[in-house]
Amino acid sequence: MISLAGRDILHSWGKFIFTGIGLGLLIGVTLTMAGVYRGMVDDGKVLLDNSGADIWVVQQATLGPYAEPSSLPDDVWRSIRTMPGVAEAANITYLIMQVEKGAEDVRAMVVGITAGGPTTVGWPPFLVAGRHITRSHYEAVADVASGFQLGDTLTIRRNQYTVVGLTRRMVSASGDPMIFIPLKDAQEAQFLKDNDAILMQRRRTEDNPAFNRPGVPGLLDAVLASQASNPSVNAILVRIKPEFTAQEVAEPIRRWQRFTVYDREQMEDILVGKMIATSAKQISMFLAILAIVCAAIVAFIIYTLTMDKIREIAVLKLLGTRNRTIVGMILQQSLVLGLIGFVVGKITATFAAPLFPKYVLLVTTDSLIGFFSVQLLCVLASIVAIRMALKVDPAEVIS
C-alpha cells in the first residue's frame, strides 16, 4: 500500500523534484559558504601544521612571523638550540611577494628553509611530485596552487630557481601558495635591495664625508660591505623533546634570551583570532544571513505546496479522512523535500568546492548540522501549513 504522501508526490513528481533541486541549490550555497569559512580557518591551521614547529621564537614584543613582521639575527638559533628541551631549532624567513612565472606573476609566500634535508623543521612535510631541495641554492619546491610544474623556472628578485618538487595545501594564512627556497637565497630575496637602490645607496655613502675620508682608504669599502649584508631571519622554529611541554621550553627562552615565544595554541589564536578575524566574521555574517534566507524560502515553499493542494485537502476532509492522515501527508512531504534538498545541496557543494580559487573545506559536522536544521525547519514550516489545512472548510469544495 502506498501512502497518501507518496501518491501525492507521484501525482506531480516533476514539480516536486524540481522544487527539491531548487531548494538543494540554496542549501548547497549555504554549505559552500560554511566551507569557505572553514577553509579560511584551515588555511591558518595547515600553515602551523606544515611548519612542523612546536614553538615559535620571534622578535621581542611582536606577533610574528605570520601576523606581524619580525626580525632576528640569524645566529640566534644556536643559543636557542642549547636551551633545555629543544630538540631542533631552525631559522625561517617568510615573504609574501609576486613571483614571476613567464610573462605573468603569481602571488606566493616565499619560505626560506634552512639547509638540512627532509624532516628538518620548516621543510614541507610531504610532496605530491618531484623531490625535496638538495642543492643549497637556486632550487625551489612550489605548491601546485601556484600553477608551477616540475622543471619550471621561476624568478625571485634577480635569481632564477628550478622547481624540483610540488606540494599540496602548503599555503599562507591568507591562502597564498608557498614556494620553498633555500634560506640563504631567501634572505637575499628578502633583504637585498634592487640594483638601482644599491647603486643609489653607494653613491650616497660615497658622498658622505664621514664615510669617505681621504686619510682612511679602506673605510668606504667597509661601510659599503656592511650595508649589503643581511644577517636576519623572521623567526626560529623550534621542535621540542617529547618529555617537555611547550611552556617548559618557552619560559626560559622568554626569560633569558629576551625573545617572544609562542606555542601552538597561542599561534592559532593569533592566526585565527587576530589575523583572519575580520574576514572570518564577514563570512560568518554572510553565512548567517544566507541561513536565514534559506530558512525563509524553505518555509515559503512548503507553505505554497500545501496551499496548492488546499482544494484536494478539502475533498479529503469531505470524504471523512482523519486529521492525522492529512497532517502525516503534509509532514512526510516536507521531510522528503528537505531530504532531497539536502542531498542535492551536499552534492552541489562538494562538486563546486574545488572550483573556488581559495580552499573550501566541507566538514562532516557542518553537513550533519545542516541536515538536521533543514529537517527541523521543514517540520516547523509544515506546522503553519498544517494549521491552514486543518482549518479549511470542506464546504468550500462544493461551493
Add this chain to the structure above:
Amino acid sequence: MKLPLMQRRTLSLLAVISLLLALFFYVVWRTGPMAQIAVTATTVESRSIAPALAGVGTVQARYTYKIGPTYPGRLQQLHAEVGDTVEAGQVLGEMDAVDLNDKIQAQQAAIRHAEAVMRQAQATQAFAKAQMTRYETLQRDNNASEESVAVKQQDFAVAKSTLEAANESVNRLDAELKALRAQSGNLQLIAPVAGLVVARHIDPGTTVLAGQAVVEIIDPTSLWVNARFDQVSAYGLQADLPVQIVLRSQQASHLAGRVLRVEPLADAVTEETLTKIVFDSVVSPLPPLGELAEVTVQLESLPATASIPNAAIRLVKGQRGVWKIIDERPVFTPITLGRSDLDGYVQVIDGLAVGDTVVLYNDKALTAKSRLRISKRLAGVSQ
C-alpha cells in the same frame, strides 16, 4: 506494451531518486572522513649513490698586486690603464719628487761641512798628540811637572774622541744621503710581475698615503673560484676532487676544475665551509672578477645499497621514517639514513629492505588509519 501512467511515473521518480542517492554516496565516499587518500608508491631499490656537493662562489684572482708608493706624496704621472697587459719590471707611473732633490743637495752640503769639521778635529788631535809626547820626554828629564803631563794626556784623549765623533757624523750623513737617493729611486711605480691591470684607483695630481694602492695588477692565469658550501652538506669535500663550474654569464657551458684546497678556517657567521677551486684550463674570455659561479663537486660513487627518494621521508612524532605499505595499509617505519645525492636519492642504512614498498607522494597527511588509493601519479600534477 504501454505501462500505466502511474507506474511510469513511479519508475521515473525512482530513477531520479536513485541517481541522486548514487551521487550522494559517491560524494560521501570520496570526500568524507571515510575517503581514501591518493598516494603513489615506490619500491626500495638497491642503487649506487654518487654524492655531489653544490655550492656557489665568486671568481677571484689568486694573486693581486696592489702597487703604490712607500712614502706619502703626490702622484706625478701614471701610464697604466685598466685592461692593459704589463710586463714584469715595467714602469707604471711616477711620484712627484716635490723637495726631495733639494733635500739631497742639503744633505751633500751637510756632508761637506761634516768633513771640514773632521779635518779640524784631525789637526787638533795631531797637535795634542805631539804636545803629549813632548811633555812626556820633558818629564823623564824632570823638566816638567807630573800635572802638566796629565793635562796634555787629557787634551789628547779629548781630541781623539772629537775626531771619532766627527768621523761618525760623516758616516751618518752619508747614510742619510743614501736613504734619500733610495727614496728618489722608489718614486717609480714598477710592476713586480707580468699581468693585467684591473684597477686604477688614483689619478695624477692626487696625494697618496704610504701603502695606498695606486693600481692593481692580477695574474690572469691564476683565476680561481672562492666557493662556499653549506656546512650541513660539505661532508667529503677535499682537495683534488673534480668540479663542474657554471659561470652566471655562461650558463650553457660547463667548465671543468678541481678543488685546490678546503680552507682550514670556515666562515662562522654564514656557517659555510670555504674552498678554493681552480680551473683546469685558462678561461677565455676572462670572466670578470667577482662573477658568481655555481660549482658542483662530484664525489666517488658509493657501493649499491638500499636507497629511497628523499620525498618518501616523513616525520611522525619526532621520528624520521617512511610509510611502508603492507596489505594496502600504511605502517610507519622509522629508518636511519645515510648519504644522499643531488638527484634526491638517500641511502637507507637501517629499517628497510630492498623490495619494500613505501609511500612516495600523498595528497593529504597520512595516519596509520588512513585508507590508501595507490595510483600512478596524483591529480593536478603533470609528468
